[in-house]
Amino acid sequence: MRMLLIHSDYLEYEVKGKALKKPEEIKEDQKIGKLDEVLAVFMSVEKVDEQNPDEVVDKAIKEIEDVASQVKTKNIFVYPFAHLSSELGSPEIALKILKKIEEKLKEKEYNVKRAPFGYYKAFKLSCKGHPLAELSRTIVPGEAKKE
Numbered sequence: 001m002r003m004l005l006i007h008s009d010y011l012e013y014e015v016k017g018k019a020l021k022k023p024e025e026i027k028e029d030q031k032i033g034k035l036d037e038v039l040a041v042f043m044s045v046e047k048v049d050e051q052n053p054d055e056v057v058d059k060a061i062k063e064i065e066d067v068a069s070q071v072k073t074k075n076i077f078v079y080p081f082a083h084l085s086s087e088l089g090s091p092e093i094a095l096k097i098l099k100k101i102e103e104k105l106k107e108k109e110y111n112v113k114r115a116p117f118g119y120y121k122a123f124k125l126s127c128k129g130h131p132l133a134e135l136s137r138t139i140v141p142g143e144a145k146k147e
């Protein structure tokens, strides 16, 4: 999994159209979304992640918690983003992983929004520009079998 973490004054999105034949079903009120004072986490789930999704979820949570505590925010935007890798995992597994990450962060009392999966979305982001405001992480399941 590739993650781009941007500490932002806000992130807002608006769904513009379907980018998959079968995108995630969403309610009307999910077509737009906004969070202020947010750690926006853009994530590309990769093929290799399919070998141990649960481990990838746990490692992603650890990285997100680490950065969130450093930039002192409890607001997290989980944002599916298919542009950080040329080895994308399947949409089915990617959605499962992103939903699990959202769920586990909520269990840990974070204020979490997740942008809809499988859509073209317009978004606005206001990066804060401090030294920790733009970070990237790569997560690989430890048990991943070497091909």
Ligand SMILES: C[C@@H](O)[C@H](N)C(=O)N[C@H]1[C@@H](O)[C@H](n2cnc3c(N)ncnc32)O[C@@H]1CO
Binding pocket: 019, 020, 043, 044, 045, 046, 080, 081, 082, 083, 088, 089, 090, 091, 094, 116, 117, 118, 119, 120, 121
């Ligand atoms: C398109 C662009 O504006 C938008 N931002 C977009 O990327 N949409 C992606 C993700 O929401 C999701 N998606 C599909 N596969 C994956 C994957 N492996 N990892 C993450 N997301 C995925 O499906 C869409 C099309 O790839």
